[in-house]
Amino acid sequence: MDVYEAEVPGVGYKYELAVEGSARVVVIVHHDGKRDLYLRPEPDADSEKLLSLTGEEARTLGAVLEGAYFQPVELEDTRVPLGGAVMEWLEVGADSPLSGRTLADAAIRQETGVTVIAVQRGSTTDPSPDPDTVLEPGDTLVVTGTRDQLRDFRARMAPE
Numbered sequence: 001m002d003v004y005e006a007e008v009p010g011v012g013y014k015y016e017l018a019v020e021g022s023a024r025v026v027v028i029v030h031h032d033g034k035r036d037l038y039l040r041p042e043p044d045a046d047s048e049k050l051l052s053l054t055g056e057e058a059r060t061l062g063a064v065l066e067g068a069y070f071q072p073v074e075l076e077d078t079r080v081p082l083g084g085a086v087m088e089w090l091e092v093g094a095d096s097p098l099s100g101r102t103l104a105d106a107a108i109r110q111e112t113g114v115t116v117i118a119v120q121r122g123s124t125t126d127p128s129p130d131p132d133t134v135l136e137p138g139d140t141l142v143v144t145g146t147r148d149q150l151r152d153f154r155a156r157m158a159p160e
Contacts, residue, residue, distance in 0.1 A: 016040075087144045094137035095159040098145075104131035112156060113149040118142035 019025050026038040026047050032090040033055035039046035053061065086121040092099055098106050108114055119129045120140040126133065135141070143153060 044142070052149050084146050085144050086147060086150065086152055087142060087149055089120075090137040090141050090143060090154065090157060092135050092137055092141065092157065093159065096135075096137070096157050097135050097159070098135050102131065102133055103133050103135070106135065108143075108153065112153045114143045114145035114153040116143050123150060 001017060006014045006016075008014050010030065012028060015027045015029070016024050022043055024040040024043070026040060028036040028038070031035070035053045035055070035058040037050045037053065039050055040047045044098055098108075108116055114131060117127075118141075119126045119133055120142070121133070121136065122140070143150065145153065
């Protein structure tokens with residue numbers, strides 16, 4: 001991942017890095033230690049200020065992001081006590097082929113082997129969705145299956 005650095009005269013330094021899709025995160029580090037965090041959703045879009053942090057807050061956030069407080073385990077290297085089954089939380093995108101379809105119509109279990117064990121919509125969670133549950137953009141599906149099944153299911157959720 002490339003990080004672009006530029007001096008901002010009289011202010012400090014600007015750091016920019018590409019994130020999801022074509023979005024960019026921009027960090028301005030002021031001479032006084034303050035940090036401003038911006039998001040630029042598209043390369044030609046204006047940056048949207050997300051927050052300002054003190055030096056201490058920035059270091060703490062950096063430590064959290066780096067994994068100093070919690071070190072996630074890479075799934076490919078993990079032994080799972082469920083015989084190879086893993087769980088994932090996946091969001092239904094607006095342009096997903098599953099959007100607007102029922103669980104039964106999507107034939108998720110039959111075609112991928114993945115089981116949808118819950119659907120979260122906003123602050124509401126259906127812990128045992130019926131086959132006639134219609135999937136909507138923004139829904140978070142809690143699914144379980146093998147790593148291969150989940151990889152195939154993620155590909156199936158992606159826009160065509």
